Amino acid sequence: MTEPASPDRSDGLPTKTVDAVVIGGGAAGLNGALMLARSRRSVVVIDSGTPRNAPADAMHGFIVLDGTPPGEILERGRRQVRHYGGRIVTGEVVSAAPSTPSAQGDPRFTIGLADGRTLTARRVLVATGLRDELPDVPGLARHWGHSVVHCPYCHGWEVRDEPVGVLATGPASVHHAWLFRQLTDDLVYFARGTELDADTRARFAARGIRVVETPVREVVDDRSGALAGVRLTDGSVVERRVLAVVTRARARTEGLEGLRLPVEELPDAMGSRFVSALAGSTEVPGVWVAGNATDPTAQVGAAAAAGALAGARINAALATADTDAALAAAQEPPTP
Numbered sequence: 001m002t003e004p005a006s007p008d009r010s011d012g013l014p015t016k017t018v019d020a021v022v023i024g025g026g027a028a029g030l031n032g033a034l035m036l037a038r039s040r041r042s043v044v045v046i047d048s049g050t051p052r053n054a055p056a057d058a059m060h061g062f063i064v065l066d067g068t069p070p071g072e073i074l075e076r077g078r079r080q081v082r083h084y085g086g087r088i089v090t091g092e093v094v095s096a097a098p099s100t101p102s103a104q105g106d107p108r109f110t111i112g113l114a115d116g117r118t119l120t121a122r123r124v125l126v127a128t129g130l131r132d133e134l135p136d137v138p139g140l141a142r143h144w145g146h147s148v149v150h151c152p153y154c155h156g157w158e159v160r161d162e163p164v165g166v167l168a169t170g171p172a173s174v175h176h177a178w179l180f181r182q183l184t185d186d187l188v189y190f191a192r193g194t195e196l197d198a199d200t201r202a203r204f205a206a207r208g209i210r211v212v213e214t215p216v217r218e219v220v221d222d223r224s225g226a227l228a229g230v231r232l233t234d235g236s237v238v239e240r241r242v243l244a245v246v247t248r249a250r251a252r253t254e255g256l257e258g259l260r261l262p263v264e265e266l267p268d269a270m271g272s273r274f275v276s277a278l279a280g281s282t283e284v285p286g287v288w289v290a291g292n293a294t295d296p297t298a299q300v301g302a303a304a305a306a307g308a309l310a311g312a313r314i315n316a317a318l319a320t321a322d323t324d325a326a327l328a329a330a331q332e333p334p335t336p
């Protein structure tokens, strides 16, 4: 696994059992693979090429890389993993399940790709990220990642002082309003039928946040296609340049059901995540999970750090298994 490779081609899939497969090649998966490859582990990253922040022009809030286009970060990450012998395969995992362990009891997993190819690995790092589900408001989705934003730390500075509207989706939107109020004095809260108690209304009033109770019909654009505001069901338009939404964050679990990783629903219908414990370990022996697939709040830095930690733990588990196997072989009686 040491041949040099250009950053954008898909590497071949090994036919032999590899030490680790990483499902998902975003910040979490690539950093996990980097740790494994640098520990001289044979590692294959399988990535379907749809990272969560793909719509964004630049990544913010992570020191040194702040302002870098997301695609450039991933391209550099892939190059670094390949530099140490890791393979990056373009493809979608559609099946993953434990298979027969080695004679010494070391786990094995069979990973199936959409194109029919398969791979056998000793350990699995799931780093498939999450899917953001937007509220069902006509015209909203086309501005996602630009004028429709979810994260004050990712895009907040870029939309400072703009007329911003919070499209409420549930209790978390109130907290969202406090965070966006820090960035602009011109904030409208579209309640969209969500509950607002007297204390919250008093707090909104104290911070100069206008509450609109009339339901939202659609997002409207100006002639150039830029977001211009929100049309209400009474036909009036509230002018806005930016809309903030708390999305429902659903872990990307498709194709991984065979691993039997527990998935839990998040409070207040905020989405779902793979359940994990320390350093991304799971209750399924041999399987770790990192990044947004298990922590929907992780930004790029936190996702990368979680991937690195899980990669290191996988390497440690493999080192123990290798030593157990060596000891068992050393203690075998010599064949007559």
Ligand SMILES: Cc1cc2nc3c(=O)[nH]c(=O)nc-3n(C[C@H](O)[C@H](O)[C@H](O)COP(=O)(O)OP(=O)(O)OC[C@H]3O[C@@H](n4cnc5c(N)ncnc54)[C@H](O)[C@@H]3O)c2cc1C
Residues within 6 Å of the ligand: 023, 024, 025, 026, 027, 028, 029, 046, 047, 048, 049, 050, 051, 052, 053, 054, 055, 056, 058, 059, 060, 061, 062, 091, 092, 093, 094, 127, 128, 129, 130, 132, 144, 145, 151, 153, 154, 155, 252, 254, 255, 290, 291, 292, 293, 298, 299, 300, 301, 303
């Ligand atoms: C619009 C937007 C802007 C953002 N801006 C910022 C920002 O400025 N700063 C910041 O720190 N964070 C930002 N984020 C958050 C950032 O996207 C996440 O923190 C980061 O993507 C999490 O990395 P990850 O590796 O867990 O998941 P991802 O980056 O989503 O990577 C997961 C990868 O797994 C692949 N995959 C999924 N399922 C399969 C499968 N079955 N088989 C093969 N591959 C699979 C996907 O194709 C994808 O490439 C933003 C998010 C959004 C939505």
